[in-house]
Every structure is written in structure tokens, then in C-alpha cells.
Amino acid sequence: MAGTVLLEARPYRPFKSSEEYLYAMREDLAEWLNTLYPELLINVDNFMDRLDTGVALCKHANNVRKAAEEYLARRQARQKSMTRSMTTGLAGPILSMGNVHYLPAAKCGTFFARDNVSNFIAWCRNCLQIFECLLFETDDLIMRKNEKHVILCLLEVARRGAKFGMLAPMLVQMERQIDREIAADNKANGVSTQTQTETTQTISTGTENEEFDSDSEEDDNNGAILVYGPQNQIVTNDLKSLDEMVSYFIVIERRKHKKNVIIEKWG
Numbered sequence: 001m002a003g004t005v006l007l008e009a010r011p012y013r014p015f016k017s018s019e020e021y022l023y024a025m026r027e028d029l030a031e032w033l034n035t036l037y038p039e040l041l042i043n044v045d046n047f048m049d050r051l052d053t054g055v056a057l058c059k060h061a062n063n064v065r066k067a068a069e070e071y072l073a074r075r076q077a078r079q080k081s082m083t084r085s086m087t088t089g090l091a092g093p094i095l096s097m098g099n100v101h102y103l104p105a106a107k108c109g110t111f112f113a114r115d116n117v118s119n120f121i122a123w124c125r126n127c128l129q130i131f132e133c134l135l136f137e138t139d140d141l142i143m144r145k146n147e148k149h150v151i152l153c154l155l156e157v158a159r160r161g162a163k164f165g166m167l168a169p170m171l172v173q174m175e176r177q178i179d180r181e182i183a184a185d186n187k188a189n190g191v192s193t194q195t196q197t198e199t200t201q202t203i204s205t206g207t208e209n210e211e212f213d214s215d216s217e218e219d220d221n222n223g224a225i226l227v228y229g230p231q232n233q234i235v236t237n238d239l240k241s242l243d244e245m246v247s248y249f250i251v252i253e254r255r256k257h258k259k260n261v262i263i264e265k266w267g
Contacts, residue, residue: 054116
């Protein structure tokens with residue numbers, strides 16, 4: 001991911017239905033994947049078609065593993081302390097298992113495509129330890145049975161990758177921007193600085209009794225705000241957009257905290 005990478009900053013707008021929420025998420029994920037993998041030629045209209053062989057998903061899973069290795073190597077090279085949650089809670093399960101095996105030549109609708117998708121889901125479950133309520137089933141993607149579950153799972157995968165410095169979708173970047181502002185306010189008021197996202201990640205990675213370590217890039221710059229991904233990436237941070245998104249993200253995080261991601265606006 002060397003070089004300059006730009007994600008177009010789009011104004012956030014109120015959504016009138018769950019379908020509009022879903023479309024916005026799919027649009028954001030498509031732009032994110034197309035930035036990471038230009039050869040994928042994915043967009044909001046062919047989103048499911050480009051993913052249903054499982055090839056792109058498995059390739060991304062292996063790139064997350066590579067990012068986790070590089071993340072730990074950077075900290076070790078700088079002689080940064082390694083908390084138990086970093087080595088066993090988040091990066092540990094990823095690095096303890098090998099790369100995700102997949103067939104690059106798999107065709108849509110074949111057994112090999114199903115096997116690729118199944119391997120990716122197993123990786124999400126066993127390596128990222130994502131909640132079952134955030135996972136999708138093979139037929140959700142292959143047979144288009146539940147696009148929402150596919151999208152929610154990919155957003156969660158993107159959140160985990162961002163912890164290792166990978167490029168994140170705009171929605172995830174907005175979450176982290178909100179978290180930084182909340183943490184700054186809490187710090188100024190002498191309140192615990194653990195954010196909603198970090199609390200959720202602590203729980204979902206099985207480290208309830210351990211302090212979750214935030215991204216080292218922020219730690220190494222004395223709390224400076226950094227872009228998660230290429231440094232020249234555009235991040236929307238106007239206050240109006242933040243205000244519009246705060247309530248939406250709080251609903252998601254609270255539902256996930258309770259192991260229930262059913263958003264009221266989706267019914």
C-alpha cells in the first residue's frame with residue numbers, strides 16, 4: 001500500500017430506511033476494497049458478485065495476518081512493551097494459525113468458491129474471534145441470502161485490520177475519529193480513556209480482564225491523531241458529519257457490547 005492513496009470524502013446524510021443504510025455501507029466497503037485491490041474492479045453495484053468466489057476475502061485475510069506480523073515486529077524493533085492482550089488477545093490467534101488456504105481460480109457457484117468462503121468465515125471465527133452474531137454463512141454470500149450480515153462482518157474485519165495500521169473504510173475512520181475525541185474529552189475530565197470501540201474489541205477478542213492496547217502508531221506519537229492507512233488519505237472530520245454519525249455508531253457499539261447487533265432502524 002505504498003504511495004498516496006485517496007478516499008473521496010463524502011458528506012454524510014440522514015438515511016430514511018435500512019436499505020439506505022445498507023447501500024451506504026456497501027458503497028464505503030466497495031471503495032475501500034477497490035483502493036486496496038484495484039484489480040478487483042469492485043463497486044457498489046457488483047459488490048457481491050466480486051466477492052462470491054471467496055478469493056478476494058481470503059487474500060485480504062492473509063494480508064491482515066501479514067500486517068499483524070509487521071505490527072508486532074515494529075514494536076519489537078522499537079523495544080516497545082508488549083501487553084498480554086496484544087500477543088494473545090488480538091495478534092496471537094492470527095499469528096498462531098497459518099495463512100488461509102484458497103483456490104485462486106475458483107469460479108462463481110462452484111464447490112471451490114464455497115470452500116474459499118467457508119475458509120474465510122472460519123478465519124474470522126477462529127483467528128479474529130468475531131462474535132457469531134457478526135459472522136455470515138456461506139449461503140449469505142453465495143446465494144445472496146443475507147447481504148447485511150456479509151457487510152457487517154467485513155466492517156468488523158476492517159476494524160481489526162485498522163488496529164495493525166491497515167487502511168480502513170471511511171465509516172471505520174469516522175468511528176475512530178469519534179473515539180479519539182471522546183478519549184480526549186474524557187482525559188481532560190479525568191475519566192477513563194478507554195473508548196467504546198476499544199471496549200467492544202476487548203470483549204470480542206476474549207480479553208475481558210485485560211487492558212486492550214490501542215494502535216502503537218498513536219502511542220508512539222504521544223497521542224497525536226494519525227490517519228489509519230496511508231498518511232495522505234483524506235478523512236472527513238467536519239463537526240456536522242460527526243454529529244450526524246455519533247448516534248448511529250453508539251447504537252452499533254451498544255448492541256455489540258450486548259452481543260446483539262440488531263439496529264432498531266433495521267427492525
